[in-house]
Amino acid sequence: MINNIPYEYIRSLHFPVYSVIVVSAILVGIVVACTIMYRLDLRRKTIIYTALLTFVCIMVFGLSMGITVSGDIRSIGFTGAGGGIGVLVGATASLFIHRDHEAEMFASWIITAPLMYGISKTACHVSGCCVGIKYDGFGAISYEGENFSRFPVQATEAALFTLIFLIGLAIMLFSNKPLMTSTITLILSIAAKFSMDYLRASHYESKYALSENQILALVCGFIGIGIIILIDRFLKKQRGKINGQ
Amino acid sequence: MDSNQFNNENQNQAQNPYVQTVNVGGEPQAPVPPQVPPQQPVYQQPMYQQPMYYQPAPVAEDPAAKSRLAKKLCVISLILYGAAPAVFSTIAWMSDSGLFNYFDDAIVGVSSLLSSAAYIAAWVLMIIARVTDKKCVFAKVLMWVYIGMLILAVVTVIILIIACVEAMRSCGDSLSNCDILLLPWAIR
Numbered sequence: 001m002i003n004n005i006p007y008e009y010i011r012s013l014h015f016p017v018y019s020v021i022v023v024s025a026i027l028v029g030i031v032v033a034c035t036i037m038y039r040l041d042l043r044r045k046t047i048i049y050t051a052l053l054t055f056v057c058i059m060v061f062g063l064s065m066g067i068t069v070s071g072d073i074r075s076i077g078f079t080g081a082g083g084g085i086g087v088l089v090g091a092t093a094s095l096f097i098h099r100d101h102e103a104e105m106f107a108s109w110i111i112t113a114p115l116m117y118g119i120s121k122t123a124c125h126v127s128g129c130c131v132g133i134k135y136d137g138f139g140a141i142s143y144e145g146e147n148f149s150r151f152p153v154q155a156t157e158a159a160l161f162t163l164i165f166l167i168g169l170a171i172m173l174f175s176n177k178p179l180m181t182s183t184i185t186l187i188l189s190i191a192a193k194f195s196m197d198y199l200r201a202s203h204y205e206s207k208y209a210l211s212e213n214q215i216l217a218l219v220c221g222f223i224g225i226g227i228i229i230l231i232d233r234f235l236k237k238q239r240g241k242i243n244g245q
Numbered sequence: 246m247d248s249n250q251f252n253n254e255n256q257n258q259a260q261n262p263y264v265q266t267v268n269v270g271g272e273p274q275a276p277v278p279p280q281v282p283p284q285q286p287v288y289q290q291p292m293y294q295q296p297m298y299y300q301p302a303p304v305a306e307d308p309a310a311k312s313r314l315a316k317k318l319c320v321i322s323l324i325l326y327g328a329a330p331a332v333f334s335t336i337a338w339m340s341d342s343g344l345f346n347y348f349d350d351a352i353v354g355v356s357s358l359l360s361s362a363a364y365i366a367a368w369v370l371m372i373i374a375r376v377t378d379k380k381c382v383f384a385k386v387l388m389w390v391y392i393g394m395l396i397l398a399v400v401t402v403i404i405l406i407i408a409c410v411e412a413m414r415s416c417g418d419s420l421s422n423c424d425i426l427l428l429p430w431a432i433r
Contacts, residue, residue: 019406023399049372056368056395063402064361067337071350093369097376 021123022078026058029116036108036172037101046098046105054090054109058116061086069212080117080193081216085223087113092227102235107178110224111168114189118161125154131201153199160196164188183228190221308378315378319387322370326391329363367391 030051037047065082091109095102124130128143132153140149168185175181194217197203203211210218333356340352371391374384 019403023403045376049375052392053368053372057365059395059399060361060364064357067357068354068361071352071354089365093365094372097369097373 018123018127018129019078021126022120025116025119025123026055026083028119029112030055032115033108033112036111036169037105040101040104040108042101042105043098046094046100049098050091050094050105050109053094054087057090057093058083058086061089065216069216078120079216080120081213081220083116083120084113084220087116088220088224088227092231095231102231103178106228106231107172107182110182110185111165111172114161114168114185115165117189118158118165121154121158121161125152125158130154132199133201133204150201151199153196156199157192157196160192161189164192179228179232183225186221186224186228190217190224193217311378312381315374315381315384318370318374318377319381319383322367322374322387325363325370326367329367330360333357333360333363 033054034047034051037050062078062080062083065079065085066077087109091106095106098105130153131143132151134148135151136149139152139155141152141155142149164185167188168181171184172178172181194214197211197213197217200211200213203213206212337353337356337360340356368391371384371387374381375388378384
């Protein structure tokens with residue numbers, strides 16, 4: 001046992017749990033999203049096919065986004081931004097396929113995305129990737145092979161994104177305005193991701209003012225808000241058609 | 246107000262053929278048949294008196310056309326599933342090994358994006374086929390094949406990552422100490 005170190009000490013694990021935790025985080029998120037959709041009275045067929053398509057999209061975009069951005073096959077690995085784009089693509093595609101409670105279905109996926117991200121961040125915290133800046137204060141952690149302490153950025157992100165999920169769920173349940181809820185959740189998640197990147201060590205290694213993570217987060221945010229505006233217009237047009245007849 | 250209600254109730258009882266009226270101490274009476282007011286058939290009424298019917302737009306409900314569409318979608322989906330990722334990943338591999346010499350990073354990035362888009366499009370088309378024609382056997386088989394391949398891929402990725410981490414951990418400080426022979430592209 002290590003007693004002379006004042007901060008929490010994280011050993012490198014013997015069994016690598018990283019990928020297992022990431023996949024189970026995605027599965028937990030899908031179960032939560034399906035529960036929300038079930039409570040919102042979607043058809044069972046819609047729920048099953050949407051869950052399937054979104055899972056495929058998350059896995060494919062999460063794994064290929066690293067290669068796409070860096071242009072290097074060796075940089076294959078699961079990226080959070082790719083997973084986010086996967087959620088957006090999967091939810092949007094199944095929205096236009098099934099045409100069943102469109103806004104509610106989209107919102108339930110956007111709300112659940114921060115939960116998936118938050119749970120998968122615990123894997124980063126345990127395995128010691130994407131470490132935080134040097135810091136010596138409350139809650140500081142140290143990884144094996146380093147004799148200084150770091151800010152627990154991954155644990156903070158996990159807590160923050162779980163909180164964003166709870167906020168989104170509360171707004172969804174009490175306001176009953178799905179598109180507004182998804183916009184708020186999206187903006188909160190992008191703001192959290194953007195600001196937490198300043199606490200990561202990798203932020204200060206980048207050549208530019210904004211790091212790669214921040215640029216990807218902004219791109220994700222703009223794509224998401226563009227999709228929400230498109231869905232809003234589409235639904236208004238549908239409503240106009242029904243009322244006009 | 247109250248008396249009116251009372252009268253109405255009485256009338257209803259008298260007109261309703263299903264309510265048996267029992268006369269205490271008298272002979273049982275046959276139920277009175279309902280009196281239907283004489284009404285002209287709709288086509289004999291003048292135009293302005295005819296009720297307006299909302300006729301929904303005719304929807305093409307041709308099961309044969311639907312099943313043909315579903316089969317077409319399945320074929321396109323299968324092509325996208327098999328051929329497109331193979332072509333694009335071959336291009337990416339060739340470009341990564343320095344065949345094209347120029348824009349290698351961009352070619353790798355774009356082809357990986359295209360191959361993942363083709364894979365997703367294959368899934369989307371399969372689901373559209375399933376939704377269009379529920380009984381299409383081709384779509385059903387495709388769906389289970391895709392799900393099986395997906396489960397295999399997820400398990401493979403997990404095992405591969407675990408194996409890579411174990412291999413890298415066995416190296417320690419220098420690559421000469423490795424227990425496992427690393428893939429050639431891992432050492433550059």
